[in-house]
Amino acid sequence: MKPFSVLFLIFIFYHFVGAVEISETFDTTATRGEISELIWNTLSGDLEPPIHIFNFNNGSGLESKNIDPGDGRHGVFDISTYANFSENGDVSSNVIRINTDQYPILYFKSFDLQATWRIRPTGTQPLVIKVLGDMQIDGEIDCSGEDGEGISATLTDLPLGGTGVCGGGKGGNGGNLVTPPTNGDPGGVDLIGGGAGPSIDLLKGQGGGGGGAYTDNLFTEVQDPTDGDDSAAGVGGLKGIQVADNAFRIVGGGSGGGGGSTFSNATLGEDSVGAGGGAGGGIINIVVLGDVNISATGKVLANGGAGGGDNGTLRAGGGGGGGGGSISIFTPKNITVDGVVEAKAGAGGLTNAANGGDGGGGSSGRTWLLDADALLGGGGDANVEPDAELASSGFVRYKTGEFVSESISYDLNNSHPLINSAILSADLLSDVTLQLAFSNSNNFSAPTWETFEGLSQVPSRYMRFRITLNNQSALNPNKVSAVTINYSPFTEDDFEFTGACGKVESHPPNQFIFTILLLLLLPILLILGLRRFV
Numbered sequence: 001m002k003p004f005s006v007l008f009l010i011f012i013f014y015h016f017v018g019a020v021e022i023s024e025t026f027d028t029t030a031t032r033g034e035i036s037e038l039i040w041n042t043l044s045g046d047l048e049p050p051i052h053i054f055n056f057n058n059g060s061g062l063e064s065k066n067i068d069p070g071d072g073r074h075g076v077f078d079i080s081t082y083a084n085f086s087e088n089g090d091v092s093s094n095v096i097r098i099n100t101d102q103y104p105i106l107y108f109k110s111f112d113l114q115a116t117w118r119i120r121p122t123g124t125q126p127l128v129i130k131v132l133g134d135m136q137i138d139g140e141i142d143c144s145g146e147d148g149e150g151i152s153a154t155l156t157d158l159p160l161g162g163t164g165v166c167g168g169g170k171g172g173n174g175g176n177l178v179t180p181p182t183n184g185d186p187g188g189v190d191l192i193g194g195g196a197g198p199s200i201d202l203l204k205g206q207g208g209g210g211g212g213a214y215t216d217n218l219f220t221e222v223q224d225p226t227d228g229d230d231s232a233a234g235v236g237g238l239k240g241i242q243v244a245d246n247a248f249r250i251v252g253g254g255s256g257g258g259g260g261s262t263f264s265n266a267t268l269g270e271d272s273v274g275a276g277g278g279a280g281g282g283i284i285n286i287v288v289l290g291d292v293n294i295s296a297t298g299k300v301l302a303n304g305g306a307g308g309g310d311n312g313t314l315r316a317g318g319g320g321g322g323g324g325g326s327i328s329i330f331t332p333k334n335i336t337v338d339g340v341v342e343a344k345a346g347a348g349g350l351t352n353a354a355n356g357g358d359g360g361g362g363s364s365g366r367t368w369l370l371d372a373d374a375l376l377g378g379g380g381d382a383n384v385e386p387d388a389e390l391a392s393s394g395f396v397r398y399k400t401g402e403f404v405s406e407s408i409s410y411d412l413n414n415s416h417p418l419i420n421s422a423i424l425s426a427d428l429l430s431d432v433t434l435q436l437a438f439s440n441s442n443n444f445s446a447p448t449w450e451t452f453e454g455l456s457q458v459p460s461r462y463m464r465f466r467i468t469l470n471n472q473s474a475l476n477p478n479k480v481s482a483v484t485i486n487y488s489p490f491t492e493d494d495f496e497f498t499g500a501c502g503k504v505e506s507h508p509p510n511q512f513i514f515t516i517l518l519l520l521l522l523p524i525l526l527i528l529g530l531r532r533f534v
Contacts, residue, residue: 019420022410022485024465029071033406038469038480040405041289042072043109043132047405047480049398049471051289051332053370056394058247065247067330067396069289070107070130077131078112087122094118100125100166108132111288113139115297126167126251126283134290135331137298137339143168145254145279145305145346148319151205151356152273159276161256161319162305166282168325171305172196172208172259174274174316181259184211184240187280187323188252194277194320194360195237197228197261205317208258208277210348210360211304212240213323214250215386223345223386226360228258228320237261237320242363246390248328254280254365257307257320257346263356272316272356275308278346281325281365288331292371294378298339302327304346307359315356318349324365324386332396332475335369336377341384343367370396372475397474406466409442414489417459422452424467425482431470432480438463459487 024031027045039048053065075081083089085106087097094116098106100123110133113119117139121127127143129135146162148171161171161184168187175181175197184193194209207228228236237258243250257277264271281302286292294300302325309318324343329335343365350358368388369376374395381387419436426432437447438460448457449466465485471478 019486019488024407024483025481029073031407033408033464036405037403038405038467039069040071041132045481047467047469049403049469049477051396052399053330054395054397054474055392056247056390057392059391067287068130069132069287072109072132073107075108076110077108079114082117095120097122098127099123100127104128105130111135113137113141115139118142121165123165124167126285128285131288131290135286135288135292137294137300140299140301141284142301143282143284143325144301144303145171145256145281145322147306148257148276148278148308148349149174150308151260151275151310151314151316151318151351153314155271155273157273159273159308161259161276162279162322164253164256164279164282166253166284166302166325168253168280168282168322169193169211169255171256171277171279171307171319171322174259174276174308174319175262176273177262177264181208181261181274183258184256184277184280184320184322187255188214188250190241190243190250191252191255192241193255194225194240194258194362196258197237197274197317197357205261205263205274205315205356206236207317207348207357207359208260208307208320209237209239210320210362211255211257211277211280211323211346212242213254213280213363213365214243214245214252214326215364215366223361223364225323225363226348228317228357228360236317236357236360239360240323240363246366246388248326248368251283253282253302253325254304254323254362256280256322257348257359257362260317260319260349260356260359263315270315272314274316275310275319275349275359277319277359278305278307278322278362280304280322281343283325284327286329290331291333292329292331292335294337294339294341296338300327300341302343302365304344304362306347307349309349309351309359310356311350311352313352313355317357318351318359320359321346321348321362323362326366328368330396331371332398333372334377335371337369337380337383338378339383341367341369344385370394372396398471398477400471400474402468402470404466404468407464409444409462409464412461412463412487412489415461417487417489419452419455419459420486420488423484424480426478426480428478431472431478433468434483435466436463437466
């Protein structure tokens with residue numbers, strides 16, 4: 001071998017030994033930039049196209065609506081992590097007490113609610129769950145309104161209306177001899193809670209009106225709210241407002257039922273105070289990227305609470321039932337329902353017909369469960385009440401077209417790096433483009449994006465990458481699994497890393513190491529040179 005050939009090999013050896021590799025496998029969002037139309041699936045470790053509800057019809061033509069499965073930042077939800085999301089870590093009686101004010105959105109990688117376990121939220125905000133993988137529900141998710149307290153013969157009592165959770169309205173309190181009964185709280189901006197029964201009545205107390213709700217359709221078998229019982233003593237509390245909103249454009253739960261009125265006359269021992277109204281059902285919104293399986297033991301509930309009552313001789317009015325809540329579950333894969341999904345109306349509080357007036361029943365709520373083929377597996381629609389009533393429910397699909405995602409800045413710790421390669425791993429490489437941009441500062445105000453093959457700009461210290469994915473299948477999407485960028489830092493700078501920048505794991509050898517390598521190989525060069533004269 002000639003000396004110049006050995007020198008060339010030494011150069012190549014140094015070139016690759018000194019190379020640094022940046023590898024992004026999308027198992028964390030730490031390096032995701034501000035612009036990202038693609039889903040960073042930190043569970044499967046890939047980039048995926050966004051998803052949407054495609055071609056649903058609410059009566060005014062076909063529409064589509066974007067939905068988001070989240071980024072999995074809260075990790076895995078299973079029996080080992082239940083306590084992490086329950087208030088004060090309390091999971092006594094197998095109840096997971098999620099405070100939706102603390103967790104307005106839960107972002108899980110996977111979700112497994114075991115049988116005998118129950119999620120019972122405590123906050124006022126809707127229960128919103130996003131899952132990157134599969135969702136298995138063997139236990140119970142319960143955002144139902146609480147029942148109202150019953151009629152009482154203790155005149156100092158104030159029977160309370162049920163408490164609403166997950167955005168459901170509170171039930172109205174019952175009347176007593178000091179305070180008249182109150183309306184139930186509304187569960188949404190367009191609702192009015194059930195009306196209270198009249199105040200003190202000398203014949204018999206009147207029932208509170210049933211709570212209104214957002215419902216699937218006003219013209220089908222959906223249960224309407226009803227007024228409180230009227231009789232010779234007068235008209236009961238008026239029913240709450242019911243609003244048809246099949247497409248879930250308004251975020252709202254059921255409203256509460258009104259409280260029952262008080263009975264008082266001169267007959268000793270017959271006075272009694274009215275019952276509390278039931279609370280409205282709350283809001284449950286679930287978006288999953290994998291399969292959803294609600295087993296035979298699984299339940300997803302947002303029912304209205306029942307109004308309080310009494311079947312004895314007490315003559316105060318019963319409380320109105322709460323309106324049903326709102327439940328939506330979406331996935332581009334498959335939904336199987338062998339358990340129950342309910343957003344039913346709360347029943348009005350019953351009294352002895354000859355005595356107090358009954359509370360009015362609440363309104364049915366709404367549900368919308370939708371997957372890739374719009375055909376629920378298992379028991380399916382028969383296990384969902386009320387069933388969705390859109391003219392066309394549509395499908396959940398991956399969006400087609402071009403979508404972009406950018407990284408944050410990587411500090412290459414070098415002023416003039418040499419980019420050796422930029423490689424993508426994807427299902428269909430021909431429909432994915434990888435581009436790079438460089439800057440002398442961490443401020444990429446107007447980056448110049450170029451492919452590795454067409455790179456004309458001089459690489460500098462900071463680098464970002466951008467992926468453009470062209471997805472052509474709504475059912476079998478194109479996915480990117482990795483980006484690998486290899487560079488050689490020929491001019492090394494001893495910079496500190498910037499906190500907002502991507503981390504480069506390895507460092508190249510310095511000039512001293514290169515000199516040592518040359519000295520070690522010098523005897524080989526001398527031997528090869530002397531052979532020419534032997």
